[in-house]
Amino acid sequence: MLLFANICLKIATLATICGILSQLQVAGAAAPAGSVQQLPQRIYNLLHQLSCGRKLNASAKFALLLAEFLIKQKMRYITPTRYDRQLYYQLLHKMKQLGSCASQGEINQVQELILRNAFQRNVLLLPPNLKYGALNANAEYEQLALSYDSLVSQGAPNRTQSDLCMRDIVNLDTSKCQLSLNCLELLTSEAPAYGYQRTHQALLLYMLQHHICAPSLSPPQLYEELAKGHCNEILSEQNAIRSLALGLGKYKDLYLEQATICGLWGYNEFLNWRNVMEIDSWRKEEEQQEGEEEEEREHIKDLSLVFYINALLLLH
Numbered sequence: 261m262l263l264f265a266n267i268c269l270k271i272a273t274l275a276t277i278c279g280i281l282s283q284l285q286v287a288g289a290a291a292p293a294g295s296v297q298q299l300p301q302r303i304y305n306l307l308h309q310l311s312c313g314r315k316l317n318a319s320a321k322f323a324l325l326l327a328e329f330l331i332k333q334k335m336r337y338i339t340p341t342r343y344d345r346q347l348y349y350q351l352l353h354k355m356k357q358l359g360s361c362a363s364q365g366e367i368n369q370v371q372e373l374i375l376r377n378a379f380q381r382n383v384l385l386l387p388p389n390l391k392y393g394a395l396n397a398n399a400e401y402e403q404l405a406l407s408y409d410s411l412v413s414q415g416a417p418n419r420t421q422s423d424l425c426m427r428d429i430v431n432l433d434t435s436k437c438q439l440s441l442n443c444l445e446l447l448t449s450e451a452p453a454y455g456y457q458r459t460h461q462a463l464l465l466y467m468l469q470h471h472i473c474a475p476s477l478s479p480p481q482l483y484e485e486l487a488k489g490h491c492n493e494i495l496s497e498q499n500a501i502r503s504l505a506l507g508l509g510k511y512k513d514l515y516l517e518q519a520t521i522c523g524l525w526g527y528n529e530f531l532n533w534r535n536v537m538e539i540d541s542w543r544k545e546e547e548q549q550e551g552e553e554e555e556e557r558e559h560i561k562d563l564s565l566v567f568y569i570n571a572l573l574l575l576h
C-alpha cells in the first residue's frame with residue numbers, strides 16, 4: 261500500500277487515477293500491495309493472542325482444528341513453494357501447540373465428542389477453489405434490512421440443535437453412513453432461517469461434505485447447490501447489515517461468521533481483499549478502545565483466524 265501511495269504522490273497529475281485504481285483494487289480480485297505480505301503476520305499475531313494462558317473453549321478449539329484442516333487440504337492438492345511450505349509448517353506447529361494446552365474452558369460432553377473427531381478422522385479432502393461471481397449479487401435486501409433486527413434470531417438450528425447435528429455428522433458410522441433424521445431434516449429444510457441459524461446450516465453442510473460418507477449420502481452437486489442457496493441468502497443478509505445505520509457495529513461477530521463460513525465454500529463475494537481489510541480495521545479499532553465485551557472479542561479472534569488462513573490459502 262505504502263509504495264503505491266508514494267507513486268501516487270510523486271506523479272501528481274495521475275493522483276486521481278491512482279485513487280480510483282486503489283479503490284478498484286480493494287474491491288476487486290487483485291490484492292492491495294502490502295496486504296499479501298501482511299497476512300502471515302496477522303495470523304501470527306492472532307495465534308500469539310490465543311496463547312496458552314487463555315482458556316480455550318469449544319469454539320476456539322474448533323477454529324484451530326478447522327484452520328489446520330484447511331492448510332492440510334491445500335497442501336494435499338497444490339504443491340507449495342518452499343516459502344509457503346515453511347510458512348504452513350510453522351502455522352501447523354504453532355496451532356498444534358495451542359490445541360494441546362492444558363487450560364480449557366468449559367466444554368460439555370457433546371462438544372467433546374465433536375472436538376475429538378471433527379476434521380481429524382474420516383475426512384474427505386476436496387480440492388480447494390475460489391468461485392467468482394457464482395452468487396446473485398443483485399438480490400433485494402432493502403426489505404430484509406427493514407426487519408432484520410427481528411428476523412435475525414429466527415429459524416433453526418439453535419446452538420443445542422446445531423451441536424447435536426454436528427456430533428452426529430462427525431461420528432457417522434462409516435460402515436452404514438446413516439445420518440440421524442433430525443440432522444437430515446435440518447440440512448434439507450427450506451424453512452426461512454437467518455443470522456447464526458443460517459450460518460450454522462451452511463457450516464454443518466460443509467462438515468458433511470467433507471466426511472467420507474458424503475458421496476454415499478448424496479451426489480456432490482447437491483452439496484454445492486444447497487450451499488449456494490444458503491450463501492445467496494447470507495449475501496443478502498450481509499448487504500442488509502451493511503445498509504443499516506449501526507449494522508456493522510452491531511452485527512460484527514455475525515458478519516464475520518458469515519464471511520468465514522461462506523468463504524469456506526470458496527465464494528469470492530465473501531472471501532476477498534475488501535473483507536480482509538475490513539476485518540483488519542476492526543481489529544485496529546479494538547486495540548484502541550476497550551469498550552466491547554470481552555466474550556465477543558474472543559469469538560471474533562477465533563473466527564478471524566479461520567478467515568485469514570482461508571484467505572492466505574485461496575487469495576495469495
Ligand SMILES: *[C@@H]1O[C@H](CO)[C@@H](O)[C@H](O)[C@H]1NC(C)=O
Nearest residue numbers: 415416417418419420421422
Ligand atoms: C432449541 O430448539 C429446540 C427445538 O425447537 C428446543 O426444544 C430447545 O429448547 C431449544 N434450545 C435452546 C437453548 O433454545
Ligand SMILES: *[C@@H]1O[C@H](CO)[C@@H](O)[C@H](O)[C@H]1NC(C)=O
Nearest residue numbers: 317318319320555556558559
Ligand atoms: C467460547 O467463548 C467465546 C468467548 O470467549 C464465546 O463467545 C463463545 O460463545 C464460546 N463458545 C462456546 C461454544 O462455548
